[in-house]
Amino acid sequence: MASIGKALVDARTARDLTQTELARRAGISRQALGAIESGAYHPGVAIALRLARELGTTVESLFGEIDDEASTLVEASWSGGARRSIAAAQTRVALARVHGKVVAVAQPSAHLTLATAAGVVQRVRRHRVDVCTFRLPGEIDSTLLMSGCDPAVTILVDWLARRRSPVHAIAIPCSSRAALRALVEGQAHVAGVHLRDQKSGEYNLAPIRRALGNSRSMVVNFARWELGLATAPGNPLAIHSFADLGRPGLRIVNREDGAGARAALDAALGEAGINPDRVAGYQFEVGGHLEVGAAIATGQADAGVTIRLGADVYGLNFIPHRDERYDLVFMADEADSMPVKAMLDALASRRFAREISQLCGYDTAQMGQVVIS
Numbered sequence: 001m002a003s004i005g006k007a008l009v010d011a012r013t014a015r016d017l018t019q020t021e022l023a024r025r026a027g028i029s030r031q032a033l034g035a036i037e038s039g040a041y042h043p044g045v046a047i048a049l050r051l052a053r054e055l056g057t058t059v060e061s062l063f064g065e066i067d068d069e070a071s072t073l074v075e076a077s078w079s080g081g082a083r084r085s086i087a088a089a090q091t092r093v094a095l096a097r098v099h100g101k102v103v104a105v106a107q108p109s110a111h112l113t114l115a116t117a118a119g120v121v122q123r124v125r126r127h128r129v130d131v132c133t134f135r136l137p138g139e140i141d142s143t144l145l146m147s148g149c150d151p152a153v154t155i156l157v158d159w160l161a162r163r164r165s166p167v168h169a170i171a172i173p174c175s176s177r178a179a180l181r182a183l184v185e186g187q188a189h190v191a192g193v194h195l196r197d198q199k200s201g202e203y204n205l206a207p208i209r210r211a212l213g214n215s216r217s218m219v220v221n222f223a224r225w226e227l228g229l230a231t232a233p234g235n236p237l238a239i240h241s242f243a244d245l246g247r248p249g250l251r252i253v254n255r256e257d258g259a260g261a262r263a264a265l266d267a268a269l270g271e272a273g274i275n276p277d278r279v280a281g282y283q284f285e286v287g288g289h290l291e292v293g294a295a296i297a298t299g300q301a302d303a304g305v306t307i308r309l310g311a312d313v314y315g316l317n318f319i320p321h322r323d324e325r326y327d328l329v330f331m332a333d334e335a336d337s338m339p340v341k342a343m344l345d346a347l348a349s350r351r352f353a354r355e356i357s358q359l360c361g362y363d364t365a366q367m368g369q370v371v372i373s
Contacts, residue, residue, distance in 0.1 A: 005037045007062050011055045012037075026050040029166035032138030043136075060299035073122065074140070078129040079187055094170040095135055096143035096339065098186050099331070104129050105145060105172055105187055118143070139168075142341035147172040147179035148192020149259065150222065150326055151290050151309060152360050159346055159355070164298035167342035173288050177258030180211040183329065189339055192222065194260040194326045198267065203325040205372060216332035219371040220347060221325065223362035225263055229322040230296055230311035231303045239303050240319065243270035251281040253292050253301035261289070261305040264321065309360050323363075327371055342370065 012022050023033040028047055036043050036051075043051065043063065052059045076095060093104040095118040107117050118140070119133030133140075144167050146153055153171040160167055172179070172188055179191035197206040208219060231239045237250060242265070245252055255262040269276055276282045281301055286292055289310035295301045297314035311318040328347075334340045346352050347368035357364045 008051065008055075009037050011057055011062060015055060017055075022051070022054060023166070024164060025054045027164055028136075029138040029142045032136040032142075035136055035138055052207050071230055073118070074102060074131050074133050074135075075133055076102040076129055077186065078104050078121075078124065078127055079185060091121045092119075093121060093129075093131060094143065094145060094172075095131060095133060095140045095217040096145045096189065097141045098145065098172070101186070101332070102140060103145070103187055104131050105170075105182075107170070108200070138166075142166045142338055142342055144169040144190070145172060145182075145188040146170065146190045146192065146328075146343075147174050147182040147188040148190075148328075149173065149175060149179070149194075149261075149288050151288065152223075152356055153192075155359060156343070156346055156352075156355060159352055161344060165342050167339050169339075169343070175256050175262070176207070176258035177211075178256075180208065180329070184211055184215075189334055190328050190330045191336070192326060192328055192345065194225075194227075194324045196260070196262060196267075196324070201369050204327045204329075205219050208329050209357065212329075217329050217372075218332050218335055218342070219327050219329045221366045221369050221371055222328050222347070222366060223356060223360075223364045224323055224325050225360075226308040226318075226320050226322075227261065227305065227324050228308065229303050229319040230293055230306050230309075230314075231317045231319065232296060232299075233315055233317055235319075237302055241272075242321075243272040243274070245269065245279050245303065246272070246274040249280070250303065251301045252279055252284070253295040253304035254282055254285050255292065255305065256285045256287065260324065261292070261307075265305045268321070309362075314360065326361070326362075 004181050019033050020030050023030040027050060047065050048059045052062055074095065092107045095102060097106055107115050114170060118135045119131040121129050122132050123130040146169055153169065157169045160169055172182060176193045176195045182188040183191040191207065193204045196203055197205040207219065229239065231237065253277040254265065284301065286295055289306045290313065292304040292306040293310040293316055296304055296316055308318050330340055353364035353367045356362055
């Protein structure tokens with residue numbers, strides 16, 4: 001054991017603390033603490049300060065001088081391809097372990113605030129990248145990657161943090177079909193889906209089977225929500241149904257192909273006998289439910305398909321179209337992994353369900369229930 005690790009073990013045992021207890025108090029995973037105590041990894045300044053505080057000593061006595069500029073280089077699976085090597089350099093990414101391998105997933109630089117990132121891409125080689133990261137292996141292993149379009153994933157992130165869970169959830173904003181693709185390609189632990197099968201009227205199961213084939217998966221319910229048309233406050237253009245979207249001068253904002261909202265719009269336009277080419281703004285695509293609301297609120301569009309939450313947060317008028325079931329799907333062999341178990345524990349909490357219901361207006365009566373296995 002390295003001398004740095006020995007000093008930490010000695011200080012912990014002198015205070016009769018287990019690895020689990022000290023890790024919990026310091027807000028890190030037990031695996032991360034084990035890596036530090038074994039001497040395999042040197043902690044960053046923030047972690048070192050927390051450990052020293054919990055042990056009632058100084059950083060210098062535990063670790064000596066801390067180099068707060070030191071980081072490690074981690075090789076990770078990458079779906080960007082070599083052709084994007086120039087553009088990928090310095091891309092901010094999330095790091096997690098999926099199916100036993102570390103994967104790097106591009107993260108937006110900012111939403112309305114600066115987005116967190118696990119590291120920065122340094123080099124790209126076809127489907128592999130070198131990422132400069134300050135994250136310890138245990139922190140990467142305890143990261144949950146959730147692909148999908150539900151804005152409420154940020155509440156799950158907050159829920160886990162407030163309970164000092166060793167798992168940190170990262171949202172990968174994308175359409176339902178893109179979420180399933182990320183799951184199949186091993187770029188996410190979980191895919192969120194709200195896709196209605198036009199033949200049966202059933203939600204999610206048929207698209208999941210088509211995407212995953214014979215791969216064993218589990219599907220659990222997250223919530224039910226209302227999908228509909230959002231319009232400007234007070235509905236000044238008197239929009240009452242999808243049939244109104246073909247009116248001259250009326251502009252919509254759309255979701256990308258593969259999104260559940262886009263599929264609902266296409267089906268409704270078809271039933272109304274409206275050619276999408278006649279709808280102004282049909283090609284104006286945004287990447288999420290909240291983005292639809294933002295486009296209407298800022299006057300870029302007059303209407304758009306979104307969930308009620310996407311309208312409510314901007315004070316928009318909302319015309320309900322149908323109730324939808326939003327499910328979460330993950331591979332069966334990930335069910336016992338630390339990140340997925342943390343998510344399932346949250347879904348099993350009625351307190352968490354009430355919080356989602358109150359903050360988002362979702363129906364969470366069946367949250368956490370297995371839909372298919």
